């Protein structure tokens with residue numbers, strides 16, 4: 257492993273403009289982590305909201321999973337109607353502009369150097385897309401290759417398989433294949449999914465951010481990150497971080513229950529998380545993993561009594577019933593199948609599923625319920641046919657209630673100013689503002705919360721491209737800075753029916 261001084265020098269050189277603290281003022285350093293390997297450690301107290309660094313990717317491109325959506329390998333748009341395979345290299349494209357772009361020219365030049373073993377039109381474009389981010393490693397300069405080689409890699413298959421499978425179609429020089437497999441294994445251990453613009457359903461991209469790659473995982477992370485339009489990654493403290501603590505990110509969904517998070521981490525990142533949240537059967541009182549007791553008449557909650565031991569039985573908090581972990585896993589699998597039948601775009605169906613089906617089987621605190629509730633929050637007020645002006649009173653208050661519930665869960669976890677909190681505050685603000693638009697008599701009562709929710713949401717969401725497009729407009733007119741303006745002057749922005 258590279259000595260720490262050399263790693264620090266690589267970090268400084270890489271961050272350049274994004275990290276230029278006055279001598280002695282650095283908030284963190286790379287160092288040995290108590291969690292394993294290296295990590296980023298705070299060397300002084302860090303305030304919530306502080307930008308910790310701005311990283312840029314060594315590599316960027318499509319994800320490698322087998323279930324990716326096929327999109328244009330240049331602009332990431334998914335459009336089956338216009339997409340076609342490049343006649344020279346078989347990469348998927350969506351337009352003549354993308355085909356003639358420098359980005360495609362570079363990708364195409366790399367692939368067409370390899371003699372093909374089958375006619376080029378028979379090359380599997382999905383496989384090429386999955387391998388493309390690793391293929392781009394062939395273009396890295398010496399310094400970037402050196403940084404890539406210092407990062408952790410998971411070498412065991414399936415990591416690297418999408419590159420190995422390219423040999424069905426091309427004769428690839430061994431040295432090139434080796435570098436691409438290394439890149440794939442490093443990407444799988446370290447890459448971050450790059451968020452799309454708000455509401456865009458583009459093909460997901462991932463990026464290898466070498467400094468952010470040194471951040472270890474905690475199920476209640478103390479940082480959040482956002483991406484700007486140049487794919488730079490801005491890493492920010494979500495709460496106070498004391499000197500000596502490690503800067504952590506979260507490799508899983510924040511609202512997943514402990515078994516789901518630990519299984520995912522073990523499968524994809526090859527470690528068993530033992531953080532404070534994982535060790536707490538109640539997860540800060542959120543009970544995200546809880547199931548209903550298997551004794552029908554009991555009504556108590558079943559929880560993993562020793563959550564760090566995956567094979568340990570679950571226990572009912574009411575009647576003390578012990579249930580083998582394998583029986584719990586069967587129920588979780590059945591619930592997973594039930595949820596996979598739900599159309600995530602269908603609000604009526606989601607409401608029905610939530611109220612009439614799933615809560616019959618699992619407690620309202622369970623992550624599945626929360627996941628569906630969040631889905632409803634994102635759709636109500638924003639989906640065509642269910643925009644703010646069109647929402648029934650009942651759905652408007654449902655949205656408000658769901659936002660408040662999810663915010664309570666995040667607060668109980670101690671998630672600080674996580675990105676998800678910003679999004680929920682934005683949606684709560686929008687629901688309250690719509691209520692005040694409909695009922696002017698409620699304006700004075702709702703005004704303080706309408707203002708504080710948009711202000712807080714703005715502060716959390718302002719840095720990235722994935723924040724709502726009307727975030728700034730709402731803050732300008734409905735935030736505390738406009739508190740003295742008359743109601744009509746503030747609320748006219750909501751009369752624009754496209755909001």
Ligand SMILES: C[S@@+](CC[C@H](N)C(=O)[O-])C[C@H]1O[C@@H](n2cnc3c(N)ncnc32)[C@H](O)[C@@H]1O
Pocket residue numbers: 289291292293294295407408445446469470471472473474525526527528529530
């Ligand atoms: C993105 S890297 C993080 C940096 C890494 N520690 C290093 O030395 O390069 C991810 C890997 O770090 C280790 N890791 C991260 N968080 C961990 C945690 N909470 N507990 C144990 N290992 C962890 C795991 O090996 C994981 O696959």
